[in-house]
Amino acid sequence: MSHRWGMVVDLDRCTGCEACVVACHAENNIPTVGEEQALKGRAIHWIRVERYYEGEFPEVRVKFQPVLCQQCDNAPCEPVCPTYASYHTEEGLNGQVYNRCLGTRYCANACPYTVRFFNFFNPAWDKPLHLQLNPEVSVRQVGIMEKCTFCVQRIKSAEVHAKMEKRDLREGEPTPACVQSCPPKALVFGDLNDPESEVSRMTRSRRGAKLLGELGTQPKVTYLQREDWNAKNI
Amino acid sequence: MRSIITDLSLVVMASVAVSSFFLNRASLAGSFRKRIAGTPQVFTPAHPTVLDSAREFLGWRDNAVQPLAFTHKRHVENQITCTACHEGVQQSAIAGIPNIKVCMRCHALFAKDRPEIKKLTAIFNSGLDLPWQRVYGFSPSAHVKFNHAPHIHAGVDCSTCHGDVTVMTVAVRAVNLNMGFCLRCHRAKQVSTDCITCHF
Amino acid sequence: MPRTSDEPNAHLVNHDLVNKDLLRPVALLSTRFFLVVALLGMVVLAGFSAWGYQLYNGIGVAGIRRPVFWGFYITNFVFWIGISHAGTLISAILRLANAGWRRPITRCAEVITVFALLIGAMFPVIHLGRPWQAFWLIPYPNERGLWPNYRSPLMWDFFAINTYLIGSTTFLILPIIPDFALARDKFSGWRKRFYGILSLGWRGTQRQWHRLETAMQIMAIIIIPVAVSVHTIVSWDFAMTPVPMWHSTIFAPYFVAGAIFSGIAALIVAMVFLRRFLHLEEYLPPVCFDNLGKLLLLMSLLWLYFVFAERLTVWYGNETAEVSVLWLTQRGPYRYLFWIMVACNFGIPFPLLAIKKLRTISGTCIASIAVVGGMWLERYLIIVPSLSRKFLPYAWGTYRPTWVEITITVATFAGMALLYVLFAKFVPIISIWELKVGMREASESELPIVAQADLRTDNIAPERANNQAGGRGQFQK
Amino acid sequence: MERRDFLKATVLTGATAALSGCEKPAQKLVRFIPEEDLVPGVATWKPSVCTLCSAGCGLMVRILPGEAEVVRGGKLGTIQMGLAKKLEGNPNHPVNQGRLCARGQAGLQITYHPDRVNGPLRRSGPRGSGNFLATTWEEALSEVVSKLGEIRSKNRPRSLRVLSGRLRGQHGELVRKFLKAFGAPPAMVFDPLDEPVLRQANLLSFGQASIPSFDLARTNYLICFGADFLGTWNSPVAQSAGYGEMRQGRPGSRGGFVQVEQRMSQTGGNADEWIAARPGTEGVLALGMAHVMLKEQLRPHVQDNATRLIAGWSEGLPDYAPSPVEEKTGIPGKRIERLAREITAHVPAVAMIGGLPLAHTNGLFSALAVNALNTLLGSVGTPGGMFFAPRPPMQESEDLTEDGNFVRDLLGAKLDGTDVLLLHNSNPVFATPAAWKVRNSLAQIPFIVSFGSFVDETSELADLILPDHSPLESWLDDVPESGTNRAVVSLAPPAMQPLHNTLAMPDALLTIAHQLGGDLGKALPWESFQDMLQDSMAPLRTAGGMHPPPSPEAFWTQVQEQGGWWGDEPKQFGRLASPHGRAAVKFTEPQFDGEESSFPLHFQPYVSQAFLDGSLAHLPWMQELPDSLSTIMWGTGVEINPKTAQRLGIEQDDLVEVRSQHGSLMAPALLSPGIAFDVVAMAMGQGHDNFSRYASGRGANPVTILAPVQVAETGSLAWAATRVRVSKVGKARPALFSGGLFERPSELQSR
Numbered sequence A: 001m002s003h004r005w006g007m008v009v010d011l012d013r014c015t016g017c018e019a020c021v022v023a024c025h026a027e028n029n030i031p032t033v034g035e036e037q038a039l040k041g042r043a044i045h046w047i048r049v050e051r052y053y054e055g056e057f058p059e060v061r062v063k064f065q066p067v068l069c070q071q072c073d074n075a076p077c078e079p080v081c082p083t084y085a086s087y088h089t090e091e092g093l094n095g096q097v098y099n100r101c102l103g104t105r106y107c108a109n110a111c112p113y114t115v116r117f118f119n120f121f122n123p124a125w126d127k128p129l130h131l132q133l134n135p136e137v138s139v140r141q142v143g144i145m146e147k148c149t150f151c152v153q154r155i156k157s158a159e160v161h162a163k164m165e166k167r168d169l170r171e172g173e174p175t176p177a178c179v180q181s182c183p184p185k186a187l188v189f190g191d192l193n194d195p196e197s198e199v200s201r202m203t204r205s206r207r208g209a210k211l212l213g214e215l216g217t218q219p220k221v222t223y224l225q226r227e228d229w230n231a232k233n234i
Numbered sequence B: 001m002r003s004i005i006t007d008l009s010l011v012v013m014a015s016v017a018v019s020s021f022f023l024n025r026a027s028l029a030g031s032f033r034k035r036i037a038g039t040p041q042v043f044t045p046a047h048p049t050v051l052d053s054a055r056e057f058l059g060w061r062d063n064a065v066q067p068l069a070f071t072h073k074r075h076v077e078n079q080i081t082c083t084a085c086h087e088g089v090q091q092s093a094i095a096g097i098p099n100i101k102v103c104m105r106c107h108a109l110f111a112k113d114r115p116e117i118k119k120l121t122a123i124f125n126s127g128l129d130l131p132w133q134r135v136y137g138f139s140p141s142a143h144v145k146f147n148h149a150p151h152i153h154a155g156v157d158c159s160t161c162h163g164d165v166t167v168m169t170v171a172v173r174a175v176n177l178n179m180g181f182c183l184r185c186h187r188a189k190q191v192s193t194d195c196i197t198c199h200f
Numbered sequence C: 001m002p003r004t005s006d007e008p009n010a011h012l013v014n015h016d017l018v019n020k021d022l023l024r025p026v027a028l029l030s031t032r033f034f035l036v037v038a039l040l041g042m043v044v045l046a047g048f049s050a051w052g053y054q055l056y057n058g059i060g061v062a063g064i065r066r067p068v069f070w071g072f073y074i075t076n077f078v079f080w081i082g083i084s085h086a087g088t089l090i091s092a093i094l095r096l097a098n099a100g101w102r103r104p105i106t107r108c109a110e111v112i113t114v115f116a117l118l119i120g121a122m123f124p125v126i127h128l129g130r131p132w133q134a135f136w137l138i139p140y141p142n143e144r145g146l147w148p149n150y151r152s153p154l155m156w157d158f159f160a161i162n163t164y165l166i167g168s169t170t171f172l173i174l175p176i177i178p179d180f181a182l183a184r185d186k187f188s189g190w191r192k193r194f195y196g197i198l199s200l201g202w203r204g205t206q207r208q209w210h211r212l213e214t215a216m217q218i219m220a221i222i223i224i225p226v227a228v229s230v231h232t233i234v235s236w237d238f239a240m241t242p243v244p245m246w247h248s249t250i251f252a253p254y255f256v257a258g259a260i261f262s263g264i265a266a267l268i269v270a271m272v273f274l275r276r277f278l279h280l281e282e283y284l285p286p287v288c289f290d291n292l293g294k295l296l297l298l299m300s301l302l303w304l305y306f307v308f309a310e311r312l313t314v315w316y317g318n319e320t321a322e323v324s325v326l327w328l329t330q331r332g333p334y335r336y337l338f339w340i341m342v343a344c345n346f347g348i349p350f351p352l353l354a355i356k357k358l359r360t361i362s363g364t365c366i367a368s369i370a371v372v373g374g375m376w377l378e379r380y381l382i383i384v385p386s387l388s389r390k391f392l393p394y395a396w397g398t399y400r401p402t403w404v405e406i407t408i409t410v411a412t413f414a415g416m417a418l419l420y421v422l423f424a425k426f427v428p429i430i431s432i433w434e435l436k437v438g439m440r441e442a443s444e445s446e447l448p449i450v451a452q453a454d455l456r457t458d459n460i461a462p463e464r465a466n467n468q469a470g471g472r473g474q475f476q477k
Numbered sequence D: 001m002e003r004r005d006f007l008k009a010t011v012l013t014g015a016t017a018a019l020s021g022c023e024k025p026a027q028k029l030v031r032f033i034p035e036e037d038l039v040p041g042v043a044t045w046k047p048s049v050c051t052l053c054s055a056g057c058g059l060m061v062r063i064l065p066g067e068a069e070v071v072r073g074g075k076l077g078t079i080q081m082g083l084a085k086k087l088e089g090n091p092n093h094p095v096n097q098g099r100l101c102a103r104g105q106a107g108l109q110i111t112y113h114p115d116r117v118n119g120p121l122r123r124s125g126p127r128g129s130g131n132f133l134a135t136t137w138e139e140a141l142s143e144v145v146s147k148l149g150e151i152r153s154k155n156r157p158r159s160l161r162v163l164s165g166r167l168r169g170q171h172g173e174l175v176r177k178f179l180k181a182f183g184a185p186p187a188m189v190f191d192p193l194d195e196p197v198l199r200q201a202n203l204l205s206f207g208q209a210s211i212p213s214f215d216l217a218r219t220n221y222l223i224c225f226g227a228d229f230l231g232t233w234n235s236p237v238a239q240s241a242g243y244g245e246m247r248q249g250r251p252g253s254r255g256g257f258v259q260v261e262q263r264m265s266q267t268g269g270n271a272d273e274w275i276a277a278r279p280g281t282e283g284v285l286a287l288g289m290a291h292v293m294l295k296e297q298l299r300p301h302v303q304d305n306a307t308r309l310i311a312g313w314s315e316g317l318p319d320y321a322p323s324p325v326e327e328k329t330g331i332p333g334k335r336i337e338r339l340a341r342e343i344t345a346h347v348p349a350v351a352m353i354g355g356l357p358l359a360h361t362n363g364l365f366s367a368l369a370v371n372a373l374n375t376l377l378g379s380v381g382t383p384g385g386m387f388f389a390p391r392p393p394m395q396e397s398e399d400l401t402e403d404g405n406f407v408r409d410l411l412g413a414k415l416d417g418t419d420v421l422l423l424h425n426s427n428p429v430f431a432t433p434a435a436w437k438v439r440n441s442l443a444q445i446p447f448i449v450s451f452g453s454f455v456d457e458t459s460e461l462a463d464l465i466l467p468d469h470s471p472l473e474s475w476l477d478d479v480p481e482s483g484t485n486r487a488v489v490s491l492a493p494p495a496m497q498p499l500h501n502t503l504a505m506p507d508a509l510l511t512i513a514h515q516l517g518g519d520l521g522k523a524l525p526w527e528s529f530q531d532m533l534q535d536s537m538a539p540l541r542t543a544g545g546m547h548p549p550p551s552p553e554a555f556w557t558q559v560q561e562q563g564g565w566w567g568d569e570p571k572q573f574g575r576l577a578s579p580h581g582r583a584a585v586k587f588t589e590p591q592f593d594g595e596e597s598s599f600p601l602h603f604q605p606y607v608s609q610a611f612l613d614g615s616l617a618h619l620p621w622m623q624e625l626p627d628s629l630s631t632i633m634w635g636t637g638v639e640i641n642p643k644t645a646q647r648l649g650i651e652q653d654d655l656v657e658v659r660s661q662h663g664s665l666m667a668p669a670l671l672s673p674g675i676a677f678d679v680v681a682m683a684m685g686q687g688h689d690n691f692s693r694y695a696s697g698r699g700a701n702p703v704t705i706l707a708p709v710q711v712a713e714t715g716s717l718a719w720a721a722t723r724v725r726v727s728k729v730g731k732a733r734p735a736l737f738s739g740g741l742f743e744r745p746s747e748l749q750s751r
Helices: A019-028 A035-039 A106-110 A152-164 A177-181 A198-203 B002-028 B031-036 B050-058 B072-077 B100-107 B115-125 B148-153 B158-162 B179-188 C015-027 C031-057 C072-083 C087-097 C106-126 C131-137 C153-186 C190-198 C206-239 C251-277 C286-317 C320-330 C335-347 C349-354 C361-388 C403-426 C432-442 C449-457 C462-466 C468-475 D003-012 D102-106 D137-153 D169-182 D196-206 D236-248 D282-295 D322-329 D333-345 D363-376 D406-411 D438-443 D505-516 D518-523 D529-540 D552-562 D642-647
Strands: A005-010 A048-054 A061-067 A086-088 A094-096 A187-191 A221-224 D030-032 D044-049 D058-072 D075-089 D121-123 D132-134 D160-164 D221-225 D256-260 D273-275 D349-353 D420-424 D447-450 D476-478 D488-492 D564-566 D601-606 D638-640 D654-660 D663-671 D679-683 D722-731
Touching (some): A019 A177, A019 D075, A152 B148, A198 A221, C031 C403, C072 C403, C087 C106, C087 C251, C106 C131, C106 C251, C106 C403, C153 C206, C153 C432, C206 C361, C286 C320, C286 C335, C286 C349, C286 C361, C320 C361, C335 C349, C335 C361, C349 C361, D121 D137, D137 D420, D169 D505, D221 D333, D282 D322, D282 D363, D322 D333, D488 D529, D488 D552, D505 D529, D529 D552, D642 D663
Parallel strands (some): D256 D273
Antiparallel strands (some): D601 D722, D654 D663
């Protein structure tokens, strides 16, 4: 049975703690660019927690919204790539083939979520910090576009193990690093082809909505909107 | 006419001046980057020299030079399977180049009189490991994440990709593992040729 | 005696004089020439060094950043491709319209096209993160079974630009052949050999003339749709993506109009310089500038109309993301650039071109220089603000170019000038034979003896000298 | 010639930069025989314990074989060893249940940090110069032994002091036993993140001097006074997990959450209702709500220890009627009444206090008030309320509270006459107000030994540095104080071989003890810290958690495998100890240092989400982690309300000077809508002078300019009691990750 990986982000659970951000850095060999580059807006965070203020003091509130690659079914980043470096995989992910990337950065312009990141320089790790690098993920060189992959290396190894044990994947077997780390369980990951999976059930929630859904990108990430506090009438 | 010349010379001076000024800035760009620039204490996928990058671009590789004249042939003749030394191959992505302890498992007892084994024992006693060099392996810029285990489980014979090691003394690069080679097999066996299967 | 108003060279009668005048720049190598070449060369060299520096350290030495992934380089790309619309398109249209005043300007126009294309086509490569892999854009069979993605506008660009380059180069070279032949005959020594090779064995036979004419006709017809398609596709690089104020149906005509606009301006500037430094006052008379000025005026109005239409619809439509980009350029930090652009593309040129008194050579020249600058700004203001204000405000950012981008940009202008100077040095920048044809048509009514003699001894088309009617017949299509 | 200079030359002379001969070839390294047998490419998961904060979460460490550059027998070379690649939460651990916060995951970088002290060092230059020379462990240890022997022979054992961070579990036990046997005074504990005021309040109200846990998963309504419990306070991961359940864990019933603070924290950002009471009046607000409940008899009138501590409780808190409370807090009386009714309508409800409210001079009052409110809500020791986690049944020689208090000793001039100072896991020079001159008083001490893995502001004063293993390389144990209703001991063996020539601090201490011999030797009979841990765990074998109790060996192995021991899920929450009687307290106005006229703004430093008190500022991942609210990276900023800023003529990207009576600092201004008009806030953690290449000379440290005001009852620093003035001094662009502040920007904002 083929898989269609999807994610649900429960904004009512998300606390904006950014555990997911560091988990992603640790899992995916995301380079630390340093202050000068960060000042130039070149910091790389495949998943980020967007913070939006609402209103003004004292009636002020904040909205936290984790944004990662939405793995669109109808992705604007895919058709524009002249070399198929950005393409639709068999499992419906927006693949990014590093070795095929020319660095036109066209995909990044086309992406309405601005979740694609570019290696403006060769990344560098002060030794022995390089020992933390995950050998199961490429280290991207200069001029290569990168983005959230739903931790495809975890998905692949899970699939390989399942295959070697001649069985199907179990629910929740492949889990992206961000989902695994999330303290309030705001992130849920699973197979959208399995109608019984948790992610499928939550996707059908009445609170469910797509980020910039009006653009028709058909994201595979669903955001469950934060509920408003309604007190029992006193 | 004169005006034109002066204009142009102005442009040149300006651009050179601007260049020189910003060059200093740029070369210092990033307190973080600056400190690590050029020092060997940094790990980076950048090629050390332009020549190296050219060599990789053109796919030129030196042949591996091994510390010992290890003969695969002889070991295979003695019914030693590949997995006996390349332990990872059945369960993980990496087959693994055995370290000296693996050698000494047997050679603490067997064939101790042979000159190469004497060398081996000497190195072992000095507390050092053998600096084996890789014979195969993909260039980092290929971004290939090859996984041995599933291929072994699919019954792909080692020799398919590594040549007939049983007749080799020191292993040599017998097969050119380019993408075409992989694809031919994947297509023939009708397994996924999706890019993300190997490139991530 | 009666003269057709659009025959600017009717007053020229002495063909030898023409030959001498127009071959002079080719003939002598002045120190002034070397000085100019040296200066321009240095600037170009600085540009290449900057590019080398970028190649070595990474594209990061440019100012581009997230989310503004395209900056100066793509601006230059669009700008130069736009400039390239000067020559070929104009000369082709004028040829088909058989407007006599085109004759002295067609070649300098077509040259602009070829060189601007060459320069513009460099930028997609310069801006790549990994330029050394650029050859992957070429569809060639490979063991990996990989092909480029034909759905990508960048691939369309790749083919369109190459087509246009080949087309316009042919369109440039064809009519030069007879002039090479002329040069071959007039010169001696290495020049003779040199032009001998270039003239591809042109003997000026009836058949050759016939073929040349037909070829020119065909090319003129073919090149127009190609030219239009090129900038249409360039505009689609932007219009095809869901980026605020890029995703617009108006872009294709908007870009084409803008391209022709900037092209004409570039042409006028080039002509002014040629006129001045090659002493071609006689051959590039005010009427050319007057006519081009009118054309430029038309395009300026057209441009204003497009800008108005684009911005009004965005403002009225009031879509959040689009409007925030609109206000960014209208009231935000980009407002100064915006109004400078409007001034350059309309404010300055309009009076200079609309008022007959001001539509002098210097007047059109000033207007054109303004337009060239203004159109560069326009490209910049189309690309950068939209990218810096995409849909999610959290991911907004601003762009500031670095010395690398600036140096390379400056160098391309120098490069254009350099190529032009060199070309004018080795090829008669005004099509001599076409000029003569113009003369002939002007003076066909009654020819003075001298002229008759000139025609007979004219080494361009001896047969036609014998049989003027036939010869003339050639040109009365 | 350096490559880039060469480059400059070439570019200027116009040559292409595409050539470079000046590259050093990577030096050839010898390869050592690996210590362990590893299957290449196969990942193993080993348990460990997170030591970065007081939560004591359980870890799982992903270990993969890899090649590391190490020094073996004085030779530099590579060795194939198991390398920690990723830290994740231990799914079986009761506190964090498999999840882990950003800081915990970044802990990985401590082990691989390029500036780690990779061997024992002896000071070479003058003290504080930061010049050290490598030495051997033999020399280093023997030097310590001789020094200690000296003071013991001179019979001045009390001149040995230990200055340490949190002292919990057997780490703490070892230190206490050592000092006791040596005859030295108890260790001086310095932990800026501890809540002494809250401990004191809980001791008075509930007879338990510890930090409470909260059963958020079953709470219907939470009102939190100042505690950033989802970000940094107490046990953030456990509390976040509970919070998630409170919001969406129970279909149909979504818990409500009110946050009371002056500066919008990450936690406040999640609140349904955000209330900015005047600084230091949180207690008044709490009692104001209690008043309404009592008056309208929304809750049964309880009389117990916690409430008896509040003056006028039995009379129904007449002083806390809505109108006077409105006056004090600035919160409309109507709103207070509504809150009171709402919260009582949604029991089980709970109130929480921590952080800034306790950092006022009247912090204890606020804490007691909240305790009373909880009692009134009947949410003490009940489901959906607050409770105190049971302690594991191990014998502990002393209670934590009997440890010395560094600040008290420092200001009480008890440091005089100290000959030898052992420094462990604590950086007071950085984390105390400059006004206390900690650096000077420490510099007086003749001989300082640091066990730190890094040279920081405090350990740069040391004469000897005996670098500790990184947490992943050592035997770890911790006794989480809060976060679960089960008794927990986190314990784990080393996850990987030591990378450098380091020695675990407990083992070093044991070695020293043995070499000193005498009572010390007897008091600490263990060969290694491992043995000590094993002994200490013995009594837990039969204390539940594992049924039936396994054999001692099996127990020990199982403890190591699961990453500690935890008791059974208790039937009900732990009973409270006997109350401590005490005189009733009244509200006292908070005292602030600095006249309002000349220092108009309250200065509120807050615990940084990335660096905590600054102990994590050396981790690149943390430096590049955008702050949740300001999204600043690699620096600090002064958060100020746009209106206030406008009044002071300050704009975004301005460099401002913050001046208190005790000093000034400069940092870029961060205009933030989520902060009161009369408050400026600043994150702790940056502004290190000397703390690795990543943190040194970066940003500013708000603690330095704090007034040395103390909370009377505990002597701890009242770090919210400073007033400042702010003025523009120039331009400075902070590295912000975010573009816009608002999701639907109006024209105005989009400019």
